Structures are given as C-alpha cells and as structure tokens.
Amino acid sequence: MKIKDETLGMWLGVLGVSFFAVTLPMTRLATGTAAAPQLSPLFVTVGRAALAGVLSLVFLLATRSPVPQRHQWKPLGMATLGNCLGFPLLLGYALRVVTASHAAVITALLPLATAAIAAWVLHQRARFGFWVCAIMGSLLVVAFSMLRASQHGNGFGFEWADLLLVGAVIAASLGYVYGAQVTPSLGAERVICWVCVMALPVSLPATLALWPQQPVATSSWAGFVYVGVFSMWVGFFAWYRGLALGGALRVSQTQLLQPFLSILAAVPLLGEPLDLVTLAFAAAVVGTVVIGKKLSQPRAIARPATAGASL
Template identity: 80%
Template sequence: MLGVALFAVTLPMTRLATGTAAAPQLSPWFVTLGRAALAGGLSVLFLLATRSPLPARRHLGPLAMAVLGNVVGYPLLLAYALRVVTASHAAVVTALLPLATAAVAAAVMRQRAALGFWLCAAAGSALVVAFSVLRAAQHGGGFGFEWADLLLVGAVVAASLGYVYGAKVTPELGAERVICWVCVLALPLTLPAMLWLWPATPVAPSAWAGFVYVGVFSMWIGFFAWYRGLALGGALRVSQTQLLQPFLSILAAVPLLGETLDTVTLGFAAAVVATVVLGKNLARNPSTATTKTASRST
C-alpha cells in the first residue's frame, strides 16, 4: 500500500512535468530518461553505501525486462498520452493495470488462484473503469477512443511486465537492490540522454517539481516498498492493491489541485476495497493448499 500510495501521485505529477499540447513544459523523452537518470544517481549512492554485490548472470534477463517495462516503456508512453488526454481519461485505461499484472504473474511466475479471485479482480477493475468514466463525463471530458488510448494500453502492458520480472528476482537481490540495479543498468543510456535533452527554454517551477517527484518517488523509493510487497505476498495477489490507486490519486489531488471529495467517490472506493479484500483471501494457490493438506494427512 505504501508503494501504491507513492505511485498514485505519478499521473498528476507527470501531467505537471510534461504540460499539455497547448502549453508544453518538459518533453516526454526528457521526463522519461531524466527521471531514470535521477533515480540512477541515487541508486549508485545506495549500492555503494550498502556495499551491494553485483547481480548474477541469471538476474540480468529479468532486470533487463524491468528496465524496458518500468524505466522506458511505461513512463514514456504515459508521458506522451498525458499530453493529449486528461489524467481522468488516463485513469480509465490504467485502472486495468492490476488485472494485467495478475495475468502476467500467472503466466511468468506460474502463480495460480481460484476462479473467485479472477472474478473479484475483474469486478474491481470494472468498478474502477466505471468510476473513471463517470468522473470524465462529469468533468465534460467524456471517453472516446483515440490514439492516446493505444499508448495507455501499451503503458499498462509495459508496467505489468516490469513489475513481475522485478518481483521475480526480489527474493534473491532484495527489493531495494532490484530497483537500484534496474536504474544503474539503464544509466549509460539515461544520463547522456538527459543531458542532451536538457530544456533550452525556461520551464515552470511546477514542471520541475513534477519531474523531481517522478524521479525520486515514482521511479525509485516507491519501488522499495512495491517490489518487496510483490515478493512477500505474491505478484498475482498483491497486484490487486493497485485497484485503490485511482482513489488515492484523488485524495492527493485535494491539496495539490484543490479538488473536493464526494459521496460517489467514497462509495466506489468502499466497493473496490471490498473486492481487494475478498480477492486477496481467494488468491491462495490451490495446488499449494492441496499439498499442505496431504502433508498433514501423512
């Protein structure tokens, strides 16, 4: 939940950093590569301070997938999409991230769950999508298909792959070292690119604030908690806590953007919490439960 809470502010902060098509600020490429370079510099300091050993060769494949998914794919596609669509529109598509993460975890990490878990995951995703569509309609934005939606779908797929492959090596490397090595492996690309793409025109202080947040919290500190949570509870089950992320984004928007809470928001949030709790209880591996029962009988 700590990781989700930190990630929840990513949408509004990315919007602040990139601006809009009518009033652009930092370029999506600079935000993507620059935030990774910022996190990479912090990662070097952390790894040196903790005297962390180099990752083994078997870790490089999953770490490379995490680089592609979490360092490049998700932030780049999201940044470009948010220049075209509103944050509430983006939330409609990115609300499917928990279900996508659960599906990737089931395929990559061989994690299984009962049918009830999948029904709860689908119900929770449907609730979040319905809520996001309702809010978009209330704000006059509506929800129509456009090319930016394809970018958001790609961002969802990229993030889910990065989450699962990062969680795959977390038990051996540790959550903190996984995201640090991910950022360090990308540093030979991200640092020169950030310097090359450094803005030549003045940028609003709010855009720089958004950039610093996504670099320090969205790209680095948030993963300390997120990867550890995925490893401890299982990527398939823990991924469903992301269903709460849109609502935490709304809470963050109250002090940041001056928005107010309403009963509809709180009602949808309560319903989503119920699906998360129920789905979490149904996410146990059936084969594991059978094995434990057989062992007790023996």
C-alpha cells in the first residue's frame, strides 16, 4: 500500500505541476497582447481570486473547517498578498509583452527564490554553495533577458516586462514561505482556501466593478476560467495531496518539469515556436535550481551525544 501511495503521490504531483505550468499560456490567452488586448490583467487578477474564493468558501463550509487563530492571520495575509494578488497581477502585465515561453525561463527561478527567501525570513544560514547557485541562476536569467532584448531591437538592455516577472517570482516566493508557516496547523488544502477567502472582500467587488464592457474572445474567457479554477484552486489540491502521499522530498522534484511544460503548452495554445535557445536557457536555470535546492539547507552541526533536542 505504501508503494501505491508513493506512486499515486508522484502522479498527483505531476498533475499539479502540469496545472501550474499551463498558467503562463492561459494567462496570456486571457489578457491578450499589447497589440490585441483582451481582458485587463487587473480584472484577471481579481477575477481569478474571486472565482477561487467562492469555491474555497463552499469547501470550507462543507468540511466545517475551523476559523484560523489570531496568530495565523498574519502569515495567511502575506500569502494572500503574494500568491493571490501580487504574482498574478505582475504576471498578467508581463505576459502582454513577452511570450509564455520567455516567462517560463524567468519563473524557473521560483524554487530557488523560495529557498532564498525562506532562509531570510526564517533566519536560516544556507550554505555558501547555495548562494553561488542563486547568483548563477540570476545571471543566466539576466543574460537571457538581454539576449531577447537585443533580438527585439531594444539594444543591449532589458525587457521591462522581465522586471515584472522578477517581481512576480519574489511575490510568489514570499507567499509560499508565509503560507508554509501555517500549513502544519491548518492543513495544506485549507491554507490555499483561506488565502482565497481572505481576498474575497477585495476581489469580489473589484471583479464586478471591472467587468469588461467590450466584447471578449471566447478563448480569453476560457483562459480566465482556467486560471481561476485550476491554477488558483484545483492545482493546489492535487499538489498538496501529492506531497502528503508521496513525500515532499520526492514529489517536489516534479517542479523541475514546470518550465518545460509551460514552453510545450504554449506551442498548441498560443502558436509559439519551440525555440531551442529558450529551451537551453530553461535547462541551464533548472540545473542551478537542482544543485541549489540540495544546498538550500544549512550543514548539520555535530552535537555531543548528551545534548538535548532544541528548537
């Protein structure tokens, strides 16, 4: 039974990562491009949060989930700002300018950024090698951005949208770290539900106020529904359940597939070409993530046999 649980956990992890990977092309489908805009990034941000919030409220009521305690509201609030509002808003505006494949390379830094912010927020001292990997991954992203800017005729500089993508990565990382602080006590599925419900007082009226008055393509509405239901809600259920069944250490490795799945999904959904340079940079960034994650924890310090447990 244990082997079956581990196998099921891995498949659920892959399913969750697949849902998250398609977020990039689906967000671009929803917002459109600068030349052919559809739904505004602000509407997509609050709308997807409102849709997930309503679903979360139904789930919490159906399962009779207890209300979080006072000390749990602050980390939940930080997770709401980072994951529910900051990340999708910055991502939406960026994807009006750059392709989903381009964004996949920048956001491939997310696991490494999460580990770095965890070390900072939790006052942990990571190994020197981890910071070397973090710098190398960042330099690869900078090189990719400058290469793409020069190819687009913008000279030796940056795509301004890349700054938005970096901001999105930081916002998501902060949200993940603060959400993880209350996951052991609340339960993983309930954390994402409470995060979405906390946003409802803002997201629901904002969605109604920003409802588009102009005609919107059916494909854009499909992208909007996807990011609200699957990216913001169902994906987390599959992901967290996979971590619980298969073990966080094993299942979390499936995250390494995410940038490649995003690039592949953008081909049929958006008609983006399969660019070997983009794939090569994605592979290089993922390589730094693999090494960096192994070095993200501080080296264990030997203690005398008589020393009692601390922390």
